[in-house]
Amino acid sequence: MRGIYLILLCLLLQSGAGYCASPAYELYLKGDLQKAASAYMALAAASPANPTPLLNASACLKQAGLYRRAARALVQALERDQLNPDIYSELGWLRFHLADYEGARSAFETAIQIQPLHARAELGLASVYSNLNEKEKTLEHLDKYRQLRPDFAGVDYILAWNYMNFNMRDEAEKALIEALRKDPSFTEARLPLAGIYARQGKFNEAWNEYYRVLDYAPGHPIASKMIKVLEGKLTKQPEEIRPPFRITKPLVMAPLDALAKLSPSVKIRVGIGTGNTGKQGRNNFLKIKSFEGMTVTGKASGKVYATIPPDETWTAVYEDGKVTLKGPDGTVYGHFSGHILVKPAKPEGSVIFEASAKIKNPWFRGGDRQYRGYMELYPIAGRGIGVVNVIAAELYLLGVVPSEVAPQWPYESLKSQAVIARTQVLIRRAHGGVHKAEGYHLCDGQHCQAYKGESIEANTTDRAVVDTEGEILTYHGRPAYTFYHSNCGGWIQASKEVTGWGDSPYLVTKPDIAPGRHEDPLGPWDFNLWLTGNPDANCNYPGRVRSSEFRWMKIIRQKDMTFRVNKDYAVGEITDIIPLRRSPSGNVNSLRLVGKKKTVTITREHLIRNILGFSSLKSTLFEIEINRFKNGKIRNYWIYGGGWGHAIGLCQSGAAGLAGKYNMDYKGILDFYFPGTSIRHIKYVKKHK
Numbered sequence: 001m002r003g004i005y006l007i008l009l010c011l012l013l014q015s016g017a018g019y020c021a022s023p024a025y026e027l028y029l030k031g032d033l034q035k036a037a038s039a040y041m042a043l044a045a046a047s048p049a050n051p052t053p054l055l056n057a058s059a060c061l062k063q064a065g066l067y068r069r070a071a072r073a074l075v076q077a078l079e080r081d082q083l084n085p086d087i088y089s090e091l092g093w094l095r096f097h098l099a100d101y102e103g104a105r106s107a108f109e110t111a112i113q114i115q116p117l118h119a120r121a122e123l124g125l126a127s128v129y130s131n132l133n134e135k136e137k138t139l140e141h142l143d144k145y146r147q148l149r150p151d152f153a154g155v156d157y158i159l160a161w162n163y164m165n166f167n168m169r170d171e172a173e174k175a176l177i178e179a180l181r182k183d184p185s186f187t188e189a190r191l192p193l194a195g196i197y198a199r200q201g202k203f204n205e206a207w208n209e210y211y212r213v214l215d216y217a218p219g220h221p222i223a224s225k226m227i228k229v230l231e232g233k234l235t236k237q238p239e240e241i242r243p244p245f246r247i248t249k250p251l252v253m254a255p256l257d258a259l260a261k262l263s264p265s266v267k268i269r270v271g272i273g274t275g276n277t278g279k280q281g282r283n284n285f286l287k288i289k290s291f292e293g294m295t296v297t298g299k300a301s302g303k304v305y306a307t308i309p310p311d312e313t314w315t316a317v318y319e320d321g322k323v324t325l326k327g328p329d330g331t332v333y334g335h336f337s338g339h340i341l342v343k344p345a346k347p348e349g350s351v352i353f354e355a356s357a358k359i360k361n362p363w364f365r366g367g368d369r370q371y372r373g374y375m376e377l378y379p380i381a382g383r384g385i386g387v388v389n390v391i392a393a394e395l396y397l398l399g400v401v402p403s404e405v406a407p408q409w410p411y412e413s414l415k416s417q418a419v420i421a422r423t424q425v426l427i428r429r430a431h432g433g434v435h436k437a438e439g440y441h442l443c444d445g446q447h448c449q450a451y452k453g454e455s456i457e458a459n460t461t462d463r464a465v466v467d468t469e470g471e472i473l474t475y476h477g478r479p480a481y482t483f484y485h486s487n488c489g490g491w492i493q494a495s496k497e498v499t500g501w502g503d504s505p506y507l508v509t510k511p512d513i514a515p516g517r518h519e520d521p522l523g524p525w526d527f528n529l530w531l532t533g534n535p536d537a538n539c540n541y542p543g544r545v546r547s548s549e550f551r552w553m554k555i556i557r558q559k560d561m562t563f564r565v566n567k568d569y570a571v572g573e574i575t576d577i578i579p580l581r582r583s584p585s586g587n588v589n590s591l592r593l594v595g596k597k598k599t600v601t602i603t604r605e606h607l608i609r610n611i612l613g614f615s616s617l618k619s620t621l622f623e624i625e626i627n628r629f630k631n632g633k634i635r636n637y638w639i640y641g642g643g644w645g646h647a648i649g650l651c652q653s654g655a656a657g658l659a660g661k662y663n664m665d666y667k668g669i670l671d672f673y674f675p676g677t678s679i680r681h682i683k684y685v686k687k688h689k
C-alpha cells in the first residue's frame with residue numbers, strides 16, 4: 001500500500017520540479033543506473049502523458065554508457081512533449097557521440113527552430129560540423145555559442161581546438177590566450193599554446209607556459225620534458241622570464257593597526273612551503289634576513305648562537321643531515337642536528353626568506369616570503385631543512401584570510417572566512433591535527449588552509465580579523481568542523497555522502513541559492529540541464545568570482561585518458577567510464593573505469609578528481625560524455641563540470657554572493673552554510689576597552 005502511495009506522490013511531484021525521493025531516484029543516487037532507468041520506465045508507463053520519467057530514464061541510461069537506449073527514451077518522450085528544445089538538443093548530443101552526424105544535425109536544427117539561439121544546440125551543431133570538417137559552419141555556430149556564454153572558457157578552448165584542426169594558427173593562439181585569461185588553471189589550453197610558441201621559435205614564452213602548466217599539474221610528463229628541451233634555447237635567464245616577487249624595505253612604518261588592536265592569543269605551529277599533501281618541501285638551503293635583525297638560538301639549550309644585524313642575509317644549508325648556519329661571507333656559525341629558533345629582534349618584526357633560483361622547493365624559489373612570529377628550522381633526514389612558523393593565532397589569521405579569499409570581496413564574507421579559519425585553527429591545535437607527526441598544527445597550503453604570510457596582508461582582511469577577534473563557530477558548545485571550499489557549483493554536499501568525512505548535523509546538503517528560496521535536489525534529467533547550463537546561484541557571481549570556477553569543461557583524448565589511468569591502474573585501453581554513486585548535490589562519489597584488461601571502481605574524492613586527465617578536475621561535480629567513432633572506438637571524453645573543491649560546508653564564492661547580492665551579514669552567512677551552529681568568543685582573548 002505504501003509503495004503505491006509513494007508512486008502516486010511521485011507522479012504528482014514529477015509534473016513539477018522533476019524531483020522526488022522515489023525508488024527510481026534512490027537507485028540513480030546509488031549508481032544502480034540500469035535498475036533506475038527501468039524504474040523510471042515503469043513510472044512512465046503508469047503515467048502515459050508525462051514526459052519527465054522518460055527523460056530521467058534517458059539520463060540514467062546515458063550515464064550508464066547506453067546511448068542508443070537513452071536516445072530511444074528521448075524519442076518516446078518527444079511523443080509526449082513535441083516542442084521541448086532541450087529534448088531535441090540532448091537527442092542531438094547522444095547521436096553526435098554515436099557518430100550519427102546527420103541525425104544529430106537534424107535534432108539540433110529542430111531545437112534551434114523551436115528556440116533560436118539555444119546554447120547547447122549551437123555548440124552541438126558546431127561540433128557536428130567540426131567532425132565533418134566544415135570550417136565555415138563550425139566557426140559560425142561556435143561564434144553564436146560564444147555570444148551566449150561569453151564568460152565560459154570552454155568556448156574559447158573548443159574554438160582553438162577547431163582553429164588548430166583547420167590550420168588557423170594565429171586564431172588558435174588568440175583563442176587559447178582568451179581561454180587562459182578566463183581560466184588560468186586551464187592546463188589543456190596552456191599546453192597547445194606552449195606548443196604554438198615553441199614552433200614559432202618563441203622559446204622563452206614556450207618555456208614560461210610549460211612552467212605554468214607544472215604550477216597546476218606538478219609532474220606533468222610533456223611539460224616536464226619540454227622544460228628540459230627548451231632550457232638550452234632560452235635567450236633570457238629563467239629569473240628574467242619569471243621575475244620573482246621581491247619585498248623591499250618600507251620607507252615608512254607599515255600599518256600596524258591590526259597588530260595594535262589585537263590582544264595576545266595562543267601560539268600555533270604552521271609548516272611553511274609545504275606540498276600537496278602538506279609535507280615539507282625540499283629545502284636544500286634557505287636565505288634568511290630580517291629588517292629588524294634576528295637572533296639564532298637552540299630550541300632545547302636556549303643558547304644564543306648568532307645575533308644577526310638588520311638587513312643582513314644569512315644562509316641555512318642542509319649538509320650531512322644537519323643544518324649549517326653561515327654568515328654573509330660564508331663563515332660557519334654552527335652545524336645543528338636539533339631545532340634552532342630564528343627570532344626577529346623586535347616582537348612585531350618578521351623573518352624574510354629571500355628567493356633564489358637554486359632552492360629546490362618552488363615556494364622559496366619563486367619569490368621572497370615574509371612571516372610574523374618566529375621560525376623553527378631543523379634537519380629532516382634525507383630531505384632538507386624543515387621550516388615551522390611559530391606564531392600567535394590571530395596574527396596567523398591576518399595572513400590566512402587574504403590567502404583564502406579576495407580582499408576586494410564584500411566585507412561580511414571576509415568576516416565569515418575569518419571565523420571559520422579561526423575555528424579550524426583551534427580544532428587542529430586541540431587535536432594535534434593531521435600533521436602531528438610532522439610537528440605542526442597546520443600546513444600552509446590548500447591541504448589545510450592557505451597561508452602566504454605577512455606580505456599578502458590587506459587592510460580589509462586585517463579588519464575582518466580584528467572585528468571578529470576570538471570568535472569561533474560552535475555546535476552544542478564544541479568547535480564546529482568548519483569545512484569550506486572555493487565554489488560549490490550551486491549545491492552544497494553533505495559530509496556524510498563522502499567516504500571518510502563522517503556525519504555532522506550541520507554539514508548538510510542544500511542549494512546555494514537566494515536565502516529563503518526552496519529547491520529540491522535535481523532528478524537526473526534536470527541535473528544534466530543544470531550542469532551544462534549557466535544557472536542562478538550565490539556562487540555564480542560574475543565580476544567577483546571567475547566563471548570558470550562555477551562552470552568548466554574538458555575534452556580529453558582517448559590516448560591521454562588511457563595513458564593517465566594506466567599510470568595508477570593497469571586496466572589496459574579504456575572502453576568505458578561510468579560515474580556511479582552521486583550525492584543529492586550531484587557530486588560523483590564512485591567512478592567505474594572499464595578497461596580491456598580489467599575494471600576498477602574508485603571512491604575517494606581526491607582519487608576521482610585526479611584520475612581523469614593530466615591535471616585534476618576542479619571538483620567531483622561532473623558529467624562525462626563519451627564520443628565515439630562510427631566503429632565504436634572512443635575518440636574523446638567531454639567532461640562538463642561545476643565548482644572548485646569538495647562542496648562541503650561553506651562555499652567561499654557563495655558567501656561573497658550572499659554578502660554582495662543580498663546584504664547578508666557574516667552571522668547570517670555562517671548560519672546559512674552551517675545551520676544550527678552558533679558563534680562563541682574564546683577565552684584566550686582578554687577583552688580590551
Ligand SMILES: [Zn+2]
Pocket residue numbers: 277278434435442443444445447448449
Ligand atoms: Zn595540511
Ligand SMILES: [Zn+2]
Pocket residue numbers: 487488489490491512537538539651653654
Ligand atoms: Zn556555492
